[in-house]
Amino acid sequence: MEMLANGLIAIIDRIGENWTLALGGGLIGALFGAFAQQSRFCLRAATVEFSRGKIGEKVTIWLIVFTAAVAGTQALAALGLLATTEARQIASPQSLSGAALGGLLFGSGMVLARGCASRLLVLSATGNLRALLSGLVFAVVAQASLRGFLSPLRETLARPLTTVSTGGNDLLVMTGLNTTQAASAGAIALILAVITATWSRAGAWRTFAAFLVGLMVPLAWLFTHTMRGIVFEPIQMNALTFTGPSADTLMLFLTPPGSMIDFEVGLVPGVFAGSFLAAWLTGQLKLQGFHDGASMRRYLLGAAMMGFGGMLAGGCAVGAGVTGASVFALTAWITLFSMWLSAGVTDWLIDRRHEEAAPATPPFGVPAAE
Structure with a gap:
């Protein structure tokens, strides 16, 4: 730990x-992007x-x-290398109603867009123009929800029920478990x-790559926690998430250079670069576009719902569903459950019923699975 801090x-x-924060975000993001591309990690596909x-x-x-993210994060905490109570999801009040409603919207959106926020970013780097445009819509709507015309609606939906009423957001405290037991x-x-x-015959390389994807979460926690202890200006301890960072990266191109440089802004281009390099080295770069107008409408609606x-939920499939869950934030587990529920229902209502009626024709002009 001391060696890392000195470096x-x-x-x-x-x-x-x-710039050190951005460099760390870029390097961790590149590793995440490369291994996510190789493992084909995707919550939408899993649900x-x-x-x-x-x-x-x-x-x-x-x-x-x-599980790698949870075990790695809690192991660092058990060893005294990480204070999970300093995480944003634990240290500040969170919205329970926002977690449930936002998770439901996000889960349905990722089925329509055929990928969550991180998956769209990974796919766009390999030449998937559907994912690229959907990712841009996702970032625009996320920014509008954070600081734009959709922010009043987001605040209204998030206000009814918060973790103040539950006495906090730390599931370990609520259940009486310690970090060693959690790890x-x-x-x-x-x-x-x-x-x-x-x-299930997932393959040794895909399994190992998935394991490394999961380890990027505790690595990001460790990096931001260490930086928090040595920088002059206070920073938020955080790990991997793509809703806020996508919005901030978009705004980076519309604001004076260097005005928004931090860990999260470095993360998004890092993931893109890592995914591109992995796809290029393995011969998987391929330009892909929309099949028709109906397909385009579906993707963009899904991206907007995810944004x-x-x-509203305080994170995407990775930010809430993996990063937040790794520190046992109650709202993260609520969001994750809501995503799985709504994704399954949306798949049944929109895709599965059409596939059963006409198995030879993809629903709404949707191309074959990515």
């Missing part, structure tokens, strides 16, 4: 605090597979990412997920 201090002396009564490679890949439970769950991945839902 970061040396970098800060050369390029400054903000659809599960809702259709199957626990196959898509579910197990998501489970490996999730042990996470490790056991990870082992079971790996066994399931072997049974508003993610900001």
Whole structure:
């Protein structure tokens, strides 16, 4: 820990605090993007597979990412290298109503857009123009929900029920568990997920890549926690999330240079670069567009729902569903449950029924699964 802090201090002396944060976000994002592209990690794919009564490679890949993030984060906390109580999800009041409603919107949106926020970013780097345009719409709506004309609606929906009424947002405190017990439970769950991945024939490389994707969450927690202790200006301890950072990255191009440089702004281009390099090195770059107008409307509606839902819930499928859950934030688990529920219902209402009626024709002009 001391060695990491000393190394970061040396970098800060050369390029400054903000650029060091952005560099760390970029490097962690690049690793996340590369391994997410190789593992094909995707919550939307996992929820659809599960809702259709199957626990196959898509579910197990998501489970490996999730359990690795939880086990790694709690292990750092148990070793005294991380104070999870300083995380934004725990340290400040959160909206329970926003978590539930936002999760429902986000889950339906990611089925319509055929990918969550992080998956759209990864796919866009490989040449998927559907994902690129959907990602831009997602970022615009997220920014409008954060500071624009949709922010009053978001605040109204988030206000009715907050963690103030529950006495906090820390599930470990509520259940009386400690970080050692949480880390042990996470490790056991990870082992079971790996066994399931072997049974489902997910492949050794995909399984290992998914494990590394999950480890990016505790690595990001450790980096921002360490930076928090050595920088002069106070910063928020955070890990991986894509709703707020996508909005901030969009605004970076509309504001004076250097005015918004931080960890989260470095994260988004880092993920894009890492995914592009992984796809390029493995020969998976390919330009893809919309099939027709109906397909385009579906994607853009889904992206807009994710932008508003993610900001209302306080995070996306990764930000709330993995990062928030890794510190056992109550709202994150509510959001994650809502996403799985609404994704399964949306798949049944829109995709599965049409596939059963006309199995040879993708619903609404949607191309084959990414």
